[in-house]
Amino acid sequence: xxxxxxxxxxxxxxxxxxxxxxxxxxxxxxxxxxxxxxxxxxxxxxxxxxxxxxxxxxxxxxxxxxxxxxxxxxxxxxxxxxxxxxxxxxxxxxxxxxxxxxxxxxxxxxxxxxxxxxxxxxxxxxxxxxxxxxxxxxxxxxxxxxxxxxxxxxxxxxxxxxxxxxxxxxxxxxxxxxxxxxxxxxxxxxxxxxxxxxxxxxxxxxxxxxxxxxxxxxxxxxxxxxxxxxxxxxxxxxxxxxxxxxxxxxxxxxxxxxxxxxxxxxxxxxxxxxxxxxxxxxxxxxxxxxxxx
Amino acid sequence: xxxxxxxxxxxxxxxxxxxxxxxxxxxxxxxxxxxxxxxxxxxxxxxxxxxxxxxxxxxxxxxxxxxxxxxxxxxxxxxxxxxxxxxxxxxxxxxxxxxxxxxxx
Ligand SMILES: Cc1cc2nc3c(=O)[nH]c(=O)nc-3n(C[C@H](O)[C@H](O)[C@H](O)COP(=O)(O)OP(=O)(O)OC[C@H]3O[C@@H](n4cnc5c(N)ncnc54)[C@H](O)[C@@H]3O)c2cc1C
Numbered sequence: 001x002x003x004x005x006x007x008x009x010x011x012x013x014x015x016x017x018x019x020x021x022x023x024x025x026x027x028x029x030x031x032x033x034x035x036x037x038x039x040x041x042x043x044x045x046x047x048x049x050x051x052x053x054x055x056x057x058x059x060x061x062x063x064x065x066x067x068x069x070x071x072x073x074x075x076x077x078x079x080x081x082x083x084x085x086x087x088x089x090x091x092x093x094x095x096x097x098x099x100x101x102x103x104x105x106x107x108x109x110x111x112x113x114x115x116x117x118x119x120x121x122x123x124x125x126x127x128x129x130x131x132x133x134x135x136x137x138x139x140x141x142x143x144x145x146x147x148x149x150x151x152x153x154x155x156x157x158x159x160x161x162x163x164x165x166x167x168x169x170x171x172x173x174x175x176x177x178x179x180x181x182x183x184x185x186x187x188x189x190x191x192x193x194x195x196x197x198x199x200x201x202x203x204x205x206x207x208x209x210x211x212x213x214x215x216x217x218x219x220x221x222x223x224x225x226x227x228x229x230x231x232x233x234x235x236x237x238x239x240x241x242x243x244x245x246x247x248x249x250x251x252x253x254x255x256x257x258x259x260x261x262x263x264x265x266x267x268x269x270x271x272x273x274x275x276x277x278x279x280x281x282x283x284x285x286x287x288x289x290x291x292x293x
Numbered sequence: 294x295x296x297x298x299x300x301x302x303x304x305x306x307x308x309x310x311x312x313x314x315x316x317x318x319x320x321x322x323x324x325x326x327x328x329x330x331x332x333x334x335x336x337x338x339x340x341x342x343x344x345x346x347x348x349x350x351x352x353x354x355x356x357x358x359x360x361x362x363x364x365x366x367x368x369x370x371x372x373x374x375x376x377x378x379x380x381x382x383x384x385x386x387x388x389x390x391x392x393x394x395x396x397x398x
Binding site for chain 2: 088090091092093097099129130131132134139140142143144202203204217233234252
């Protein structure tokens with residue numbers, strides 16, 4: 001086993017954008033054992049900004065240059081970003097379990113700095129969640145043995161899931177939401193149309209597309225972005241944003257959120273300010289926790 | 294304590310109980326189910342005597358799983374007087390499960 005897994009971190013930060021990086025720096029200053037998950041570019045929203053005029057002290061800087069400055073700052077403080085995507089996070093009571101592929105990390109406190117993902121749910125999607133609508137085809141496939149399954153796929157990985165499901169289900173429809181070559185088993189029917197609505201009675205029975213209707217027992221929607229309440233089951237989300245108070249606390253004890261993920265305005269300095277507040281409150285939470293022991 | 298039930302013992306276990314019955318539908322291949330297991334275990338100890346806890350392995354018990362249309366696991370159902378009173382799909386933190394159960398005591 002990887003040693004990283006056996007130790008419990010004080011704080012796990014999910015997201016390496018301006019909010020996450022600021023949180024990491026402030027928690028590190030307070031001597032907490034942290035882990036921060038994200039990407040090599042830190043944040044594409046930062047990296048790709050042509051010119052930034054509202055970042056105080058850096059008039060006219062490009063996103064690329066600012067990303068470099070962030071990276072230097074992280075390196076200076078000996079913070080390494082863990083380049084992994086967190087798939088799901090479970091509130092276990094005393095700690096959070098973060099799942100990354102088949103690995104598990106543990107942390108006493110959590111800061112969600114995942115940014116915003118665009119894309120609204122389909123009509124009927126939330127209504128039928130758990131009653132025919134799901135987000136993990138491979139997880140629930142055995143429940144659809146000899147049934148009809150429709151997969152709405154946004155990426156290449158969704159094709160692997162479709163192939164797996166097709167070994168168990170009697171019929172699989174695949175609705176691609178991306179362009180490219182499709183690498184699908186022969187018994188999968190590709191439907192090139194735009195999904196509009198999911199309908200049913202007590203349970204899903206149809207997907208309505210622009211031009212056709214598909215009778216189906218289940219629908220799996222496989223997107224790139226995980227919405228915050230899917231990422232952390234039980235997390236309170238309002239209008240697509242994580243609900244926080246002035247201390248950046250969510251409804252789950254020890255779990256904080258910062259940046260675009262908590263709501264408008266979507267700006268660097270707002271995100272960073274929130275990241276800092278979240279980190280400092282997480283530190284107080286951790287200190288309270290250790291005093292109780 | 295959580296009792297494991299099967300297709301052929303399910304009805305008896307549900308209908309013979311005066312207390313609310315919490316049923317955890319799970320399977321060994323389901324990651325979130327593994328995380329939920331210990332949480333339910335803790336709850337079953339806390340509610341000892343007040344609520345009955347059962348679990349159903351959906352792999353081995355297709356009849357019950359189909360009958361209650363379990364389409365995603367974990368699914369936690371609360372039964373009262375022999376019929377379903379509440380359903381919760383997916384992993385949930387302990388407090389949310391407590392709220393769910395408390396509604397029915
Ligand atoms: C082109 C462009 C120009 C902009 N210009 C300006 C400007 O001039 N001034 C200004 O103030 N704002 C500007 N913005 C807005 C600004 O980019 C955002 O407000 C800011 O980046 C938000 O920071 P954040 O840390 O909350 O989220 P993000 O920057 O979105 O960072 C979140 C990071 O977390 C990662 N992540 C998400 N989920 C996971 C997971 N499960 N596991 C691991 N990592 C994950 C994401 O991939 C991403 O790297 C601009 C945005 C764009 C797109």
